[in-house]
Amino acid sequence: MRTIHLSKDEARRFLLAHQYLLPPRSLEGKAGIVEFVRKVGSIQFDPVDVTGRNHELVLQARVRDFSTGLLYEALYEDRCLVDGFDKNLCIYPMEDWPFFRRIREGYRRYYEDKAHPVIHAREIVRGEIEKRGALCSDDIGLEEQVRWPWGMTRLSRASLEAMYFWGELVVHHKVGIRKYYDLAERHVPPHLLAAPEPNPSEEEYLDWRIHRRVGSIGLLANRGVDAWLGIDGATSQRRAEAFSRLVAAGRVLEVRVEGFKMPFYMRSDDEPMLNSALTRETREPQAAALAPLDNLLWDRRLVKDLFGFDYTWEVYTPADKRKYGYYVLPVLYGDRFVARFEPVRDRKSKTMVIKNWWWEEGADPSDEGLRAALANCLDQFRSFLGCDSVRVEPAAARAGVDWPEA
Secondary structure, eight states: OOEEEEOHHHHHHHHHHHTTOSSSSOBOHHHHHHHHHHHHSOEEOOOOOSSSOHHHHHHHTTBTTOOHHHHHIIIIISOSEEEEESSSEEEEEGGGGGGGHHHHHHHHHHHHHTTOHHHHHHHHHHHHHHHHOSBOGGGSOOOOEEEETTEEEEHHHHHHHHHHHTTSEEEEEEETTEEEEEEGGGTSOHHHHSOOOSOOSHHHHHHHHHHHHHHHHSOEESSSOGGGTTOTTOOHHHHHHHHHHHHHTTSEEEEEETTOSSOEEEEGGGHHHHHHHHHSOOOOOOEEEOOTTOGGGSSHHHHHHHHOOOOOOOTTSOGGGOSSOSSOEEEEETTEEEEEEEEEEETTTTEEEEEEEEEOTTOOTTOHHHHHHHHHHHHHHHHHHTOSEEEEOHHHHHTTOOOSOO
16 A cells, blocks of 8 residues: 655645645636536535625635626526535536435435425425425425424425435535525426436445545544544544545545544545645745635644644534634735634625734734735635725724735
8 A cells, every 4th residue: 555645834735735825726616616626526605695605705815806796607507517516515527416306305315204294295396396496495385384394394404405415406506695496496406306326326425425525625534623524424443444445445545644643545546636835836826715614624623733733613502602703714925824813794885894903822913924925815805805995994003004005
């Protein structure tokens, strides 16, 4: 068995190169969006919108001219991407539709076994969509209140979501966070819709899920971290067995990183990118604001150990227990995290407000190269938000943030 040995610096460079963050914003346009999603398998969706939703923040750090409109074209016009479940609710390539058949069928069995009202409402909902086209929950008159995972809701909403979960419907388009659903057969290519389960055994399926999840981050170890969310039955023992099979098949490589006792794993297909990252000429570092659920942060323990950056998204933390703030984003500079900040979008005045800023230990706020890169980063972020100006509030100003314009 061949083992790759990396220093911490080399491991950081590979991870960032794998995530298209060395340098950031190196991709372009709709093609860049699709390229990144295909590279990492999926990006996580979250509905909270303070300065963009998570999937939008992920992409703005990689795609220099990113806009939600471009993403929606790829999702709802070109249909080369699709909304679905992977780690949680995610966006993944349309060609991966057959691989998630198990998840969809599992949802259908779950609701059938419970004899949930959505099963009985299915024919009504399907009939309405067949006649009228894409609909949202307000377009269907099923007003009965039913139990749903996040509380009581109308049967119309539950039925649409259930049919989406089991793959009978897909998201046709969105208005804000409101989803309009249509029949899957109208938008999923027939050969994908009819494709059999590509991994017929449980063992094959687990190997595929673990191989895919390794690629979603770049490097991953067999330890209990949030990176494994969404893979049912992936206990430590079963992951170890899967890694043994994947290594034996040559699909993943064992990687030893200095300072870590446990081995990490990378996809063998990513070795050329590793070699490129380690031999690439170092350029002037650039800065980027990352999403709170960025793929790079799916293994926060790895980020803490490798980058020395301890990050928790505190949006669901009670206000009196937050260390930083409600919606605080990491700031990457080169191959280091140098800060975190709390931005807010004032839609009325079209202003990006920097409420607060916290430097990481070791960052030098007086460094001219760092300040120039941050000014460019903030200006790019302002443009992504559709804002015309930047306002620095007193707490951030006291931290030395004084670059309202690039």
